[in-house]
Amino acid sequence: MSQLVSETFEDLAPADIVSRILDGSNGVPCITCSFQAEDMIVVDLVRKQVPDIAVIFLETGYHFRETYAYRDRMAQLWKLNLINASSKQTVADQESQFGILNQTDPTRCCQLRKVEPLFEALQGYDLWFTGLRREQSPTRRNLQILEQHRLPTGKTLEKVSPLAHWTWEQVWQYTLENKIEYLPLYDLGYRSIGCQPCTAIPADGADPRSGRWGGVKLECGIHTSSDRVE
Helix, strand or coil: CHHHHCCCCCCCCHHHHHHHHHHCCCCCEEEECCCCHHHHHHHHHHHCCCCCCEEEEEECCCECHHHHHHHHHHHHHCCCEEEEEECCCCHHHHHHHHCCHHHHCHHHHHHHHHHHHHHHHHHHCCEEECCCCHHHCHHHCCCCCEEEEECCCCCEEEEECCCCCCCHHHHHHHHHHCCCCCCHHHHHCCCCCCEHHHECCCCCCCCHHHHEHHHCCCCCCCCCCCEEEC
16 A cells, blocks of 8 residues: 555545545455535445445434434445444443533543444454545644554554545535435534534534534544554
8 A cells, every 4th residue: 555655646536536546455445434425425436346345334322313314224225334333331321320421521422432433443444435524624624635544553544535625515516416315414504413412503604513512622533533654
């Protein structure tokens, strides 16, 4: 994969990025998917070349019912190899032990229900496709299309964000042109959709992720807790 790390992908369309990276790697690929619009585009692009690619969904136990219904519907429609990665504790057990962490300590809640399950799920893969975009948040401004990341266990894998250079308008253009059914919460005004207790509709003109965690933070940790290898 070293030849890929040094290659420039900025001028390529996402489909070409996906093709070139898959063609240049013998590694096992996966996609993390929250079933938001960006993730569904990446799933659509990658599954055309790897139909049985693992699609990892972080099953926190706190998602909107609309998200669960949409996940199940699209998994069946697209015949996805869906993997629901969940915490070792149930929601009830966690709340019994720690209280309502999403209210008192959302960072710890994300660590237990998102970060740790994801890093465990990623151990079996070498290519990690995401729907991240630079425009989504100031914390993603320096996102590269292809990055090497080291997990806490020491495992290193290639993290691929084919839509890094895309705008929100391009996301919806692709979604509508390709007739991809989308999560109905967007029609209500949501722009960044995660767990229900920690997701609100952002104010007009505000950062799309400003509706997450009551504005206390912008990231859950799954994209900031691994070490980027320069």
